[in-house]
Amino acid sequence: MIGAVLIPGAKAPRLIEKEDLARMKPGSVIIDVAIDQGGCIATSRPTSHSEPTFVINDVVHYCVTNMPGAVGRTSTYALCNVTLPWLLEIADRGIEQAARELPPVGRAINLFGGEVTNRAVAETFGLKYSTSFADSLKKS
């Protein structure tokens, strides 16, 4: 069983309850890839690469939170392939011009000048959400 239900920015929906495990055969395996978002299986709890699994009701649970870290070389190349073009844009234009000219960069800015510029982050913690950065992009 692979738990692959990921909803960006939200907690993963719980799709399997503890009593459902009884339907699985002894020695079955659950890999909960959604563990970073809380997991989609009731019996999941985060584990690490040094101790990746635990057993509940004869079902092996694997809930490692940073799976890509273990295959660091593949992951480094996969990540850098997509980040480098954006890094070059930001370095070449400067952050304010990049945010103004490239909407994805603007959306990526979570903090600016001591203020929280991402609405979801601000609302999660009841912090002040600042639109001044977004407003300054529109004006100029």
Next chain:
Amino acid sequence: MIVGVPREIKQDEYRVALLPVGVEELVRHGHQVVVEAGAGLGSGLADHDYLRHGCEMVSSAEEVFAKADLVIKVKEPLPSEWPMIRDGQILFTYFHFAADRPLTEALRDAGCTAVAYETLADDRGRLPLLTPMSEVAGRMSIQEGAKYLERPQMGRGILLGGVPGVAPANITILGGGVVGANAAKIAAGFNANVGLLDINMDRLRYLADVMPPNVDVLFSDRHTIRDQLAGPTW
């Protein structure tokens, strides 16, 4: 601009945020690059692989943060790195702020500009800097599942692909997004019996078109999930 690359310090983190080709490209664009010694070792990239493309190499993260206008990383800054962050400095990395209030407040108060990989969304709402890691996790999930189905790992003692005359493993994948689709592709390649479940009919139609015949694309509801958990009799 001076771009800095510290070594990642989170436990079990072996990635690095910049490849040697990144040094070459940045230098070609007229920028300077400062790399902490050993930053690439976890990914099999030696210091001289970076040095030969014209970066400066320093012995500590403090020096990287002190010099860089922009620091590129993989994981969120850990508390030991917070005091190094300067007012106005750009940090480009995964943050996942919504899961970490102390991080959010510390970096807000530091006055840095936090550019988060996970919220860099294109005009169609896709997250191009998250997708590759979802692809890795999805593909890796089958590899790990195969390992833990082995008896010495407490598993049932089943070979994922079976052999002629013996049935393969049954794999159910909950969710047909990037992670699930990548898991299904690898599981199918192993010759397992695969059930791929989702609730979005458009997505299911697409997956049914592109997946190999040993992947059953199924609408996900409680009964389907329970039936899949039980699996065939063997």
